[in-house]
Structure formats: structure tokens, C-alpha cells
Amino acid sequence: MMPRTKGEESKRKLLQAAEELFAKKGFQSTKISEIVANAGLTQAAFYLYFKSKEDIFQQMIQDFDQQIIDLSDAGKKVVELVPNDIKSYVTNMFIQLFTVLGKNPNLTRIALQHATESDQIRKKIVEQIANNMSNNQRFGIVKEEIDTWVAAEAIVAVTERLVNRYLLTGEKTEKELGEQVARMFLSGILNHSKSGD
Amino acid sequence: MMPRTKGEESKRKLLQAAEELFAKKGFQSTKISEIVANAGLTQAAFYLYFKSKEDIFQQMIQDFDQQIIDLSDAGKKVVELVPNDIKSYVTNMFIQLFTVLGKNPNLTRIALQHATESDQIRKKIVEQIANNMSNNQRFGIVKEEIDTWVAAEAIVAVTERLVNRYLLTGEKTEKELGEQVARMFLSGILNHSKSGD
Amino acid sequence: MMPRTKGEESKRKLLQAAEELFAKKGFQSTKISEIVANAGLTQAAFYLYFKSKEDIFQQMIQDFDQQIIDLSDAGKKVVELVPNDIKSYVTNMFIQLFTVLGKNPNLTRIALQHATESDQIRKKIVEQIANNMSNNQRFGIVKEEIDTWVAAEAIVAVTERLVNRYLLTGEKTEKELGEQVARMFLSGILNHSKSGD
Amino acid sequence: MMPRTKGEESKRKLLQAAEELFAKKGFQSTKISEIVANAGLTQAAFYLYFKSKEDIFQQMIQDFDQQIIDLSDAGKKVVELVPNDIKSYVTNMFIQLFTVLGKNPNLTRIALQHATESDQIRKKIVEQIANNMSNNQRFGIVKEEIDTWVAAEAIVAVTERLVNRYLLTGEKTEKELGEQVARMFLSGILNHSKSGD
DNA sequence: TATGAATGAGGCTTCATTCAT
DNA sequence: GATGAATGAAGCCTCATTCAT
Structure with missing residues (x-):
């Protein structure tokens, strides 16, 4: 290294x-x-x-890209589990997301800004979340009426923004943000479950 | 005209x-x-x-800025009303937001991107929403545990992104998006009320 | 007019x-x-x-040019006179020179600055003075060892500068300057005459 | 070098x-x-x-400026001496002046033309000469009735012009010009002394 | 006699990129 | 493995000049 x-x-x-x-x-x-x-x-x-300015950008993104893919893969494995405690599961996922992006705040900012590239990376993240959510929709965990793609986009947008606004500035931690966001989205997205607050 | x-x-x-x-x-x-x-x-x-490239940008932003301020002012007036049907009120607010930003998708994108300016404009929008929400928090309508500034940032981020992703492309309407977003956020943010679904 | x-x-x-x-x-x-x-x-x-920027310049210079020629012609006529009082004659000439240039301080400045043109106009003035002086050299009025062209250039340079420095600013009058300059140059240029101070 | x-x-x-x-x-x-x-x-x-066109100009002027200051300083030292042979002293001063300016004819022209700068540089030269002359006026060497500032301006103007007209073209040498000018100005400026011609 | 609107040409300056050493 | 020096292409902006009305 x-x-x-x-x-x-x-x-x-x-x-x-x-x-x-x-x-x-x-x-x-x-x-x-x-x-x-x-x-x-x-x-x-x-x-x-x-080779060029564009080249250094690409090389820079690659590492980041790999981490995203890893997160994605990890996500896939968790899908099958029907968690007892859905709430803590989702909260955890948010904290994870904030952690990955928060660990690379610069790259997050860069990747999600650079026109062409950002779409690629964003797409990957959104896709992973949307699929995950659709799966859970089939299990009856996520509400039927939720458009999982819209929701996934929303989640990424929120995460991205809050990383820049609160994580980068040190005003809030991954945990705080993860919990806040989970709280905001949870009951909107999930069906009323006994594990709800 | x-x-x-x-x-x-x-x-x-x-x-x-x-x-x-x-x-x-x-x-x-x-x-x-x-x-x-x-x-x-x-x-x-x-x-x-x-006078310069910066100048055309400024002139362009000004109009938009004014519309935001108008929306802001309209928002203030509604605060006092304690709505019977909170859900439809919030949904409405989201539709409104989507409508203003959706009417000027280009400007939205530009204004929220250009470093210096974006912070100004975004701040105004976020501020207006946060204040509004804080007010409703005092009335017991919004949950205590919600950080209204974080929530407001989240709402703006989501709106901005969905406008670009779905409104600009014509894939969804203001109404559809407003309802989706309201659904996602509502029960997370509001206290369980008889007006919930 | x-x-x-x-x-x-x-x-x-x-x-x-x-x-x-x-x-x-x-x-x-x-x-x-x-x-x-x-x-x-x-x-x-x-x-x-x-017709062009150059054109307005030319038209502007023309009038001035004519005045210079007139002065020149007047000068020629005076040459023949062998003045009794050389000193007052020379002083007068200087005052005249200051007066013509001082009446048109702007034009003087412009004409003597603009590369191509200035040489033309300056040449005319210098020529007139030099010829005049050479004439007087033949009459034994101007010292043999004086290079009349050098002297003429010197006189014009001094006049030009003093017009700009003192006449334009209103710090001194044509008369004052004429006398000062005459005083400086006179005994250097003229042979010791009974009319000297 | x-x-x-x-x-x-x-x-x-x-x-x-x-x-x-x-x-x-x-x-x-x-x-x-x-x-x-x-x-x-x-x-x-x-x-x-x-950094810019102005920058190259400034750098160019600086060296020249220094030489002028050096000349100025040298001049100050000579002031105290009451020369036996005033004429040769003055002649020498003129030759010196022609030499400094003549060594840098381009810079002379440039420095004395460029609005802002010229005033600075010209002022320095004129000041040095005027002070020098005033000093000599107190010693009774320079005529009472001479306005030393006017005279100094005249001297600089003449030198400047003759450098451009005769030194640059190679038509005359520093020595020739120095002598000519000394001859022209000397008896006009100095009191009749036994050292005069 | 004048103007509103436009333009072509060219000036200054910046920047990613190259190459000889 | 690195640098000093240079460049081509392009960007922003200005200005004298023109033309239709």
C-alpha cells in the first residue's frame, strides 16, 4: 500500500x-x-x-467506483435475509451508505458532479438500492405504492447532499445522519410493522 | 411579454x-x-x-431568485393555518415546490450548481422550509425528534434531483412526484394523526 | 464662423x-x-x-497646420529687417511662438505626439526657425559656431515642453515664458551686441 | 552579463x-x-x-530608473564644489546627461512618453537639475532672474529631443551635442564670469 | 440628419500538452 | 524520474466600422 x-x-x-x-x-x-x-x-x-487531465480523473474515480461496487455486492447478499428488526436493518443501511460516501467526501463530491461520470456512478448506486427495495417489496416489507426507483433516487440525493452539508463540515456524524434519514424515510416506505417505533 | x-x-x-x-x-x-x-x-x-459571462449568469438568476422569494413569502402566510388535513397540505406543498422548480428546470439546475450563487438560493429555500417545519413542530404536528434543518435539506435535495431526473425527462408529472415524495416523507416526519392514510 | x-x-x-x-x-x-x-x-x-478615426485627426491637424504656415510666412517677412533691438526682436519671436502653440495647447500636444504627423509639423516649425537663424548668421547676428538646426530643434523642444508644463496648467503666461526662454538662449546664441543686457 | x-x-x-x-x-x-x-x-x-504588457514595461523602466537615480546622486555630490572653470563644469554636466540618456535612447523615449511613468522619471531628472542650479544660484553662479525650474525643464526637453534627433541617428556625438547645448545655454544662465568665452 | 443594432478583425491572456535535456 | 522551456489552440473581450431604418 x-x-x-x-x-x-x-x-x-x-x-x-x-x-x-x-x-x-x-x-x-x-x-x-x-x-x-x-x-x-x-x-x-x-x-x-x-495521459491527460481527464485521465487522472478517471483513475481517481476507479478506486471509488470499486468501493461502490463492493457496497453493492454486500447489499445483494443481505437481501435474502428477512430481518427481524427491519428498522435497525434499514438504519444500518443508511449508516453504511453515509459511511462509504463520508469516507470519501471529496470523491463523492467529484464523482457526483462530473457530468458524464456521475451518471454512471449514481446509476450504480441507485440501481443497487432500487433492486434491493423491489426485492423487499415482494416480501411485503416495502409498501406497494412506492416507486422504488424514485425512492432510490431520493435516498441517494439526500445522502449526497447531507454528506456535503453536514459530514464534510463535521457538524454531524455518520450515525446521526443515518438515524435522522432512516427516521424520515422509514415509516413512509415500510409497511407498519410490529418492529416500528 | x-x-x-x-x-x-x-x-x-x-x-x-x-x-x-x-x-x-x-x-x-x-x-x-x-x-x-x-x-x-x-x-x-x-x-x-x-458585460461578461458572469453578468449574463447574474441577470439570469435574478428572475429565478425572485420567484423563489415569492414562493417563500406565500409559504409564510400558510404557516398560521392549522390544516384539518395535514397530509393533503403537505402533499400540496411538495407539488408546489415541484411546480416552481419544475417550471424552471434549467434555472434550478444552474442556480443550485454555480458555487457562490447556489448557496444563496438553496439557503433561501431550505430556510423557508425549515422555519415552516419548526413552526409546525411547535404545534405538535411535526415530530419532536426531527432535525428540521436536516429534513429541509433533504427535501430540497430530493426535489432538485427528481426534477432533473423525472420532470425534465417528462417521465413523471409534478403531481406524481409530489405525491410520491409526500408519501415517503409524511409518516416519517409527521406525528401519527387521524389524517394519515 | x-x-x-x-x-x-x-x-x-x-x-x-x-x-x-x-x-x-x-x-x-x-x-x-x-x-x-x-x-x-x-x-x-x-x-x-x-471617414475614419484617422480622418478626424487629419482634419483637426489641418487648421493647426495652416496657422503654423502663417506664422512661418510672417517669420520670413521679418527676416529682412535688421532690427535695432535684437533682443526685443528675439524675445518677441519667442512670445509669438508660445502664443501660437499656447492658443492651441491641445493641438500642439497632439500634433507633436502623433508619430508620422508630428514629424511633418515639427519639421516645418524647425525649418522656419533654422532658416531664419541662418539668415541672421550671415548678417553676423547669430554666432558662427552655432549649429542653427540644432538650435532650432532645441527651441522647439523647449517651447513645446514649457507650453505643456506651464502654459496649459496656467502657472505661467506666454509673456513670462517667452522672456525666460529668450533670456536663457539669447546671449548663448547671439553675438555680444550693444543691445544685450 | x-x-x-x-x-x-x-x-x-x-x-x-x-x-x-x-x-x-x-x-x-x-x-x-x-x-x-x-x-x-x-x-x-x-x-x-x-504577467502583462504593462509588466514588461515596468521591468524595462526599472533599470533605467536606477541609472537616473544614480546620476542624480552623483550630481548631488558635485554640488558642493565651486568649480574654477564653470563653463567646463556645465559642459561636462550636459555631456553626462547626453551620455546617460544617449546610452538608452529607446528607454529615454519610452520613459518620457508613457504617461504615468514619464512624469515620475522626468520629475526626478528635472528636480535634480533644478536643485543643483538653485544651489549655484545662491553662490552667485547662476543668474538671479533665472527660474531654475523652468530652466531645468528646458534643459531636459532639449536633451531629450536632441538625443532622439541626432544621437539616435548617429548624426552627432554626445560630445558635440553637449558642447552645442552648453554654448547655447551657458551665457544665458550663468553670470558673466572670467571663465566665459 | 441621426440612430439602433450588428459585425469582423484582432488584441490579450490562459491552459493543457509536448519535447529536448 | 524529472525539469525547463516552449507551444497551439482556444477563450474572453474590445473597437472601429457598417447598414438598415
């Missing part, structure tokens, strides 16, 4: 600098000159490791 | 073109050359009506 | 405005938009009276 | 080209495209070394 060679170290520095700048100023507004300055290198060095 | 002079017509065309492009590609990525091309004018003409 | 028609009046206003601006900011830095603004007209109107 | 690195060499070429063009065509009329063309570089290269 720790870079061995000087080259790997330089590349890491560049990725790090780019991540911070992209998050702070957006992709377009971030200049290569700024990235290399923040990384303590020259502009030419940048092109030793990346 | 219809511009009388040629100049006014040209300015309108430029604003129109800019709005579409800003919404589609973002402020930074939109080139003045594209705006004027879409408006059927030359680049020099642009500067007959706007 | 007073313009009869509206057109003449407009043209006069434009010339007036241009003169002031050219003098204050130079030819290049003065924009047509500024000229017409100062004249209370539109840019299109400008082209009713002048 | 000779630039070591390629970059320094390029910067030097740009300064050189700019100097010539500014002198020939004035600041405003000189385009950056012309400067870089004359320096054999591209327009982008210009911005490797200078």
Missing part, C-alpha cells in the same frame, strides 16, 4: 492534490498547474503518470 | 441560449462562442447586452 | 470632443465611443462626418 | 524587442504579437516571463 518507488510516491501525491482541488473547485476550474504545485512537482512530471 | 425591439429580442435569445447551455454543460464549460452560435449572433453582439 | 446647420454643429462638437480626448489620452487610447459620448451623439453619427 | 540559461536569453530577447518597438511605435500601438515575433517566440512564451 505504501508506495515503494519515488515514482509511485509522486503519482500518489498528484492524485491526492487533484482530489482535493477537484472537490474544492470542480474539474473544469482546476488547473494542472495547481495540481502539480500542490504536489510539489512540475507540469511535465504530471504527464509521466497521466 | 413579447419583446418589441430587435435589441430586446436579441437579448432574450442570448439569455435563452445561455440558460440551456449552462444547464446542459455547466457554467465553466459553456463558451460564449456557443451561446452566441445558439442565438444566431456574433460574439461581439453578446457584449452589447452583457 | 458659427455653424449654421445642425450638421455643422454636430461636426464641430465631434472635433471639439476629439481634440480634448486626443490631447488628454493620446490618439491610440481615445475610443470613438468616447468621442461621440462627449459630443452627445451616437457612433454611427461619427461616420457621417469623418 | 551574458544570460546563462535559455530562459534568461528568451526574456532578454523579449525585453530587447519590446524596447525597440515601444520606442518606435509607442506603448499602446505595440502589440504583443509584434514583440514576440521580433523575439522569435510565440505569444504564450511572453507570459512565461511577464
Whole structure:
């Protein structure tokens, strides 16, 4: 994990600098000159490791993308379980979502902003949540009248925004947010169950 | 409403073109050359009506800003009413919100994206909703344990996203979305009332 | 002299405005938009009276040029006279020079600055003075060892500068400057004569 | 003195080209495209070394400014000496002045033309000469009736013009001009002394 | 006699990218 | 593995000038 060679170290520095700048100023507004300055290198060095500005962006997203996929896969496995305590299950899922996105606030911001890419990533997350929810709808856990795609979009939008607004600023923790959101959505989405509050 | 002079017509065309492009590609990525091309004018003409790219943006936002303020004011008046049918009241509020933002999907997208400005506008909307909700909290209508600011941010985030995802594409109407969202949030936010479904 | 028609009046206003601006900011830095603004007209109107920016400049210079030629001619006539009082004659010449240039401080400034033109006008003035002086050299009035062309250039340079520095600012009058300059140059240029101080 | 690195060499070429063009065509009329063309570089290269057109101008002036200050300081030291041979002293001063300005004919022209800056630089030179002269006036060397500031302005104007007219063209040397000018001004400014011609 | 509207050409400046060392 | 130097392409903006009315 720790870079061995000087080259790997330089590349890491560049990725790090780019991540911070992209998050702070957006992709377009971030200049290569700024990235290399923040990384303590020259502009030419940048092109030793990346083919273009777009390239560094892609490489940056990839890792993040993988984490999302992992979350997604984890999600799939949980689907089959019919939880005793639905409420805590859902709350947990929210906390998980906040945790993944909150661990990479910069990447979250970047990924969900960059036009083309964001749609890809967002789509993956939304898809995973929607499928999950549809499944639970078949089990009678999620209300019939809920449009699971709309709900999934809503959940992602809320999570994304609250990460930026409260997690990034340190005003609230993953747990607090997860609980708040669960509370807001739960009884709207789930059927009245004995496990409700 | 219809511009009388040629100049006014040209300015309108430029604003129109800019709005579409800003919404589609973002402020930074939109080139003045594209705006004027879409408006059927030359680049020099642009500067007959706007001092800079930032200027056209500001002028564009102003109108929208006013509509938001109007909505805000309308909202304040409704606060005092203790509705018999809370559910339909809230649903209505959501439909209203979708309608205002949905009427200006481009502007919504632009305003809520452009760094500095977005914070201003978003803040106004969120503030209005949060205050409204806090009021209702005092009346015992909204649950104690809800953080109204978090909830308001959530509502705006959801609305914004669904407008872009479903209203803009024509896949759903304001009414459909308003009802869906009300359904999702309602029982999470409101106390169990006889007016619930 | 007073313009009869509206057109003449407009043209006069434009010339007036241009003169002031050219003098204050130079030819290049003065924009047509500024000229017409100062004249209370539109840019299109400008082209009713002048073919181009260069054109208004030329027309402006012409009048001035004529005055210089007139001074020149007057100078020639005086040459033949062998004055009794050389000192007062020279002083007078200086006062005259200051008067002509001082009457048109703007034009002086403009004419002597605008690259191409200035050389023409300056040349005329210098030539006239140099010839005059050479003549007087033959009469033994001006010292043999004086290079009359150098002296003439010097005289014009001094006059030009002092007009700008002291006449334009109102700090000194033509008379004062004429006398000062005469005093400075006289005994350097003229042979010791009984009319010296 | 000779630039070591390629970059320094390029910067030097740009300064050189700019100097010539500014002198020939004035600041405003000189385009950056012309400067870089004359320096054999591209327009982008210009911005490797200078922040703007104004910037290259400032850097150019600085050196010159320093030389003027040095001359000024040298001048101050000489003030105290009551020279035996005033004439040769003054002649020398003129030769010195011609030499400094003549060594940088372009800069002289530029510095004394560019509005804001020129006033600064000209003022410095004029001030130095005027003070010098006032001092000598107290010693009875310079005539009472001479306005030393007017005289100083005159001297600078003459020097400036003759440098451009005769030194730049190679028609006359510093020595020749210095002597001519000394001759013209000397007896006008100085009291009749045994050291006069 | 004048104006409202528009434009072509060109200026300054920025930036991602390349290449020789 | 890195840098100093340079560039091409493109962006924003200005300004003298034109033309229909």
C-alpha cells in the first residue's frame, strides 16, 4: 500500500492534490498547474503518470467506483435475509451508505458532479438500492405504492447532499445522519410493522 | 411579454441560449462562442447586452431568485393555518415546490450548481422550509425528534434531483412526484394523526 | 464662423470632443465611443462626418497646420529687417511662438505626439526657425559656431515642453515664458551686441 | 552579463524587442504579437516571463530608473564644489546627461512618453537639475532672474529631443551635442564670469 | 440628419500538452 | 524520474466600422 518507488510516491501525491482541488473547485476550474504545485512537482512530471487531465480523473474515480461496487455486492447478499428488526436493518443501511460516501467526501463530491461520470456512478448506486427495495417489496416489507426507483433516487440525493452539508463540515456524524434519514424515510416506505417505533 | 425591439429580442435569445447551455454543460464549460452560435449572433453582439459571462449568469438568476422569494413569502402566510388535513397540505406543498422548480428546470439546475450563487438560493429555500417545519413542530404536528434543518435539506435535495431526473425527462408529472415524495416523507416526519392514510 | 446647420454643429462638437480626448489620452487610447459620448451623439453619427478615426485627426491637424504656415510666412517677412533691438526682436519671436502653440495647447500636444504627423509639423516649425537663424548668421547676428538646426530643434523642444508644463496648467503666461526662454538662449546664441543686457 | 540559461536569453530577447518597438511605435500601438515575433517566440512564451504588457514595461523602466537615480546622486555630490572653470563644469554636466540618456535612447523615449511613468522619471531628472542650479544660484553662479525650474525643464526637453534627433541617428556625438547645448545655454544662465568665452 | 443594432478583425491572456535535456 | 522551456489552440473581450431604418 505504501508506495515503494519515488515514482509511485509522486503519482500518489498528484492524485491526492487533484482530489482535493477537484472537490474544492470542480474539474473544469482546476488547473494542472495547481495540481502539480500542490504536489510539489512540475507540469511535465504530471504527464509521466497521466495521459491527460481527464485521465487522472478517471483513475481517481476507479478506486471509488470499486468501493461502490463492493457496497453493492454486500447489499445483494443481505437481501435474502428477512430481518427481524427491519428498522435497525434499514438504519444500518443508511449508516453504511453515509459511511462509504463520508469516507470519501471529496470523491463523492467529484464523482457526483462530473457530468458524464456521475451518471454512471449514481446509476450504480441507485440501481443497487432500487433492486434491493423491489426485492423487499415482494416480501411485503416495502409498501406497494412506492416507486422504488424514485425512492432510490431520493435516498441517494439526500445522502449526497447531507454528506456535503453536514459530514464534510463535521457538524454531524455518520450515525446521526443515518438515524435522522432512516427516521424520515422509514415509516413512509415500510409497511407498519410490529418492529416500528 | 413579447419583446418589441430587435435589441430586446436579441437579448432574450442570448439569455435563452445561455440558460440551456449552462444547464446542459455547466457554467465553466459553456463558451460564449456557443451561446452566441445558439442565438444566431456574433460574439461581439453578446457584449452589447452583457458585460461578461458572469453578468449574463447574474441577470439570469435574478428572475429565478425572485420567484423563489415569492414562493417563500406565500409559504409564510400558510404557516398560521392549522390544516384539518395535514397530509393533503403537505402533499400540496411538495407539488408546489415541484411546480416552481419544475417550471424552471434549467434555472434550478444552474442556480443550485454555480458555487457562490447556489448557496444563496438553496439557503433561501431550505430556510423557508425549515422555519415552516419548526413552526409546525411547535404545534405538535411535526415530530419532536426531527432535525428540521436536516429534513429541509433533504427535501430540497430530493426535489432538485427528481426534477432533473423525472420532470425534465417528462417521465413523471409534478403531481406524481409530489405525491410520491409526500408519501415517503409524511409518516416519517409527521406525528401519527387521524389524517394519515 | 458659427455653424449654421445642425450638421455643422454636430461636426464641430465631434472635433471639439476629439481634440480634448486626443490631447488628454493620446490618439491610440481615445475610443470613438468616447468621442461621440462627449459630443452627445451616437457612433454611427461619427461616420457621417469623418471617414475614419484617422480622418478626424487629419482634419483637426489641418487648421493647426495652416496657422503654423502663417506664422512661418510672417517669420520670413521679418527676416529682412535688421532690427535695432535684437533682443526685443528675439524675445518677441519667442512670445509669438508660445502664443501660437499656447492658443492651441491641445493641438500642439497632439500634433507633436502623433508619430508620422508630428514629424511633418515639427519639421516645418524647425525649418522656419533654422532658416531664419541662418539668415541672421550671415548678417553676423547669430554666432558662427552655432549649429542653427540644432538650435532650432532645441527651441522647439523647449517651447513645446514649457507650453505643456506651464502654459496649459496656467502657472505661467506666454509673456513670462517667452522672456525666460529668450533670456536663457539669447546671449548663448547671439553675438555680444550693444543691445544685450 | 551574458544570460546563462535559455530562459534568461528568451526574456532578454523579449525585453530587447519590446524596447525597440515601444520606442518606435509607442506603448499602446505595440502589440504583443509584434514583440514576440521580433523575439522569435510565440505569444504564450511572453507570459512565461511577464504577467502583462504593462509588466514588461515596468521591468524595462526599472533599470533605467536606477541609472537616473544614480546620476542624480552623483550630481548631488558635485554640488558642493565651486568649480574654477564653470563653463567646463556645465559642459561636462550636459555631456553626462547626453551620455546617460544617449546610452538608452529607446528607454529615454519610452520613459518620457508613457504617461504615468514619464512624469515620475522626468520629475526626478528635472528636480535634480533644478536643485543643483538653485544651489549655484545662491553662490552667485547662476543668474538671479533665472527660474531654475523652468530652466531645468528646458534643459531636459532639449536633451531629450536632441538625443532622439541626432544621437539616435548617429548624426552627432554626445560630445558635440553637449558642447552645442552648453554654448547655447551657458551665457544665458550663468553670470558673466572670467571663465566665459 | 441621426440612430439602433450588428459585425469582423484582432488584441490579450490562459491552459493543457509536448519535447529536448 | 524529472525539469525547463516552449507551444497551439482556444477563450474572453474590445473597437472601429457598417447598414438598415
